[in-house]
Amino acid sequence: MPRADREQRQAAVERLRQLRADGDLTADHVRLAAAGLGLSERTVWRMLGSEDGAARRPGPPPYALTETDREAYAHYGANIAAVHRARTAVLDGQTSAAGVPIPAFLVQGWVGAEPVTLRTLQRAFTRALSPAERASWSSGEQARREADVYLVRPAAHRNQIWEADHKKLPILVLPPRGPAVCPWLTTIVDDGTRALLGWALALTPHAGTVLTALRMALVCDAERGPFGAIPALVRIDRGLEFAAASVREALAALCVDLQRLPARQPHRKGKIERLHRTIDQTLLSGLPGFTEGPRDAAGKLYGPLDDGAAARAAAPDQAVQPMRIERFAAHFASWAAWYNTERPHTALDGRTPVQAWNDDPSALARIGAERLRHLLLAGIERTIGKDGVRLHGLAYVAPELQGRRGQPVQVRYMPHDDRFVEVYLDGEHLCTAHPQGQLTDEQVEAFREHARQETKRLTRQRRQAAARTRAELAPLSDADSEPAQARLLPAAALTDQARRRADGELTRRSRSDLLGLRPVRAIPPEETS
Structure with missing residues (x-):
């Protein structure tokens, strides 16, 4: 026992x-x-x-470490054998051990110390130092943290607290241009349900990817599940992309508190760190180009792909290539749906994130997508063409683009969602455009009806302008004629005599001298001969 x-x-x-x-x-x-x-x-x-109730074995009491012993332990990097070797050399009157000079502060500290064996010194350090202290001096801060004990935050309700972070994915993909690279992933996780609410892929992280992930997490999309609401708090690390003014202003406008955690303390947002490890284990390890797979003796990855610098540069020309980043984004979207709806979580009592979300009765603060256009990733300038706005090989159209061919606009879009783009003109939202070929019957009919109404409106304006032009130019045709206002009176307001006189005047004036030009006199044939 x-x-x-x-x-x-x-x-x-x-x-x-x-x-x-x-x-x-x-x-x-x-x-x-x-x-x-x-x-x-x-x-x-x-x-x-015994007096204190402890069993005492016969013999001297155990050795107690001195301050000099502890300093030597730190100086020699937790090598107790080196500490004992230097200590013994000092007691023998030497100033070096194993050919290495002994620091003066150790020589002075060990003067007059009692000699001890190596085993006695090892037992003394084991008794006096905690595992965290020994790991700190032998392996560094990361090893010390692994020996620490951390507090666990109390469970939160759904969508109350978010955790956001970046991660450089250990997989090679091909960007639109250039050599193969490892992309960056921006993720947002719900603290209460472990749900992956928003994500964005980019070659380098920036404020735009943060805004894209935030918008995905804020907007409720039926295709992604019941997620999408305004949280009370968002935890971030010290990354400058999360602290950008655009991100802070967007969250402040929604009254969301932004909490910046201390640097290099991943345990402070352990849920999102665990999600990143799950991504490596369940998704990336099964795809080509995974850079944390087994390697040979020379350090080269097993398999058809190589992550060396030369291999990355030549990747677009090789027979076996990494995935395109667009294709990888599609794989990640499928994985995110599986993670949220099918993968059980031990911390959720075997439930999936979507089950934990639906089982939580706490209220949600929803917000419409039209009120979050400022959270979309600002794209690039585009010129409206004959088939609409072109982006990523697709042509986007909307009724509001009618008659604006050749006009420059700004397009804001979701990097991994081609279903729509937001079009801005002079900083003001113009319309939401959808790709041609994917329009519903209602959208097609709305586009055509808008075109018909626009044609009617312009035709009506042209007729009105022509009528105004005739009314303004008619008085200039003959200075001796009646005033213009008399000729513009309705026919019913004129007497029979005035009507006949007006009709005769109009007949006389219906010649080519409407603008004051007189007809050219015909030249008799005999004058031209």
Whole structure:
């Protein structure tokens, strides 16, 4: 059976001493106590005879480390053998050990110290230093953190707290231009349900990718599930992309608190760190170009792809190529849907994130997509062509683009969602355009109806302008004619005599001299001969 701890032994000794003081102590009592403590009877009798109730073995007390011993432990990088070697050399009057000079502060500190064996020194450091201290001096800060114990945050309701972070994915993909690269992933995870709410892929992280992931997490899209609402708090690390003014202003406009965590402390947002490890284990490891797979003795990846610099530069010309980033984005979208809807999570009692989301009755603050256009990734300038706005090989059209061919506009879009783009003109939202070939019957009819109404509107304006032009130019044709206002009176307001006079005047004036030009006199044939 396991040995009892110090408090149990002290409690047993106190009980035995009480029995001895009352005159009732017997050997059977000691035998029972020894069996309960997992010790021998002799040890229990020795504990009973000591003042503090602890079993004392004959011999000197254990060695206690000095301050110089601890400094030497740090100086020699937790190498106790080197500490013992230097300590012994100093006690022998030497100033170097194994050919290495001993620092002066160690020489002075060990003057007059008692000699100890290597095993005694090892036991002393094991007793005096915690595992975290030993790991810190031997392997560094990361090893020390692995020996630490962390607090666990209380469970949060759905969509109350988000965690956001970047990660450079260990997989090679081909960008639109240039050599193969490892893309960056921006993710947003719900603290309460572990749901992957928003994500964005880019060659390098920037504020645009953060805004894209935020918009995906904020907008409720039936194709992605029931997610999409305004949180109360977003936890981020010290990345400058998350602290950009555009990101802070967008969240502040929604009254969302932004909490920046200390640098290099990934345990402070452990849920998103665990998600990133799940991505590596369940998605990336099964795709070509995974850079954390097994390697040969020369460090080259097993398999058809190589992540060396020369191989990356030549990737577009090789027979076996990495995936295009667009194709990888499609794979990641499928994986995200699987993760949210099918993968059970142990921290959620075996439920999936979408089940945990639906089981939580807490209220959600929804917001419409039209109110979040400012959170879209600002794209590039485009000129409206005959087939609309072209982007990523698709032509986007909308009724509001009618009659604007050749006009420059700004397009904002979701990098991994080609279903729509937002078109801005002079900083103002113009329309939401959809790709041609994917329009619904209602969208096609709305486009055609807008074209018909636009044609009618322009035709009506041209007629009105022509009528105004005739009314303005008519008085200039003959200075001796009646005033223009008399000729513009309705026919019913004129008398019969005035009507006949007006009709005769109009007949006389319906010649080519409307603008004051007189007809050319015909030249008789005899004058031309």
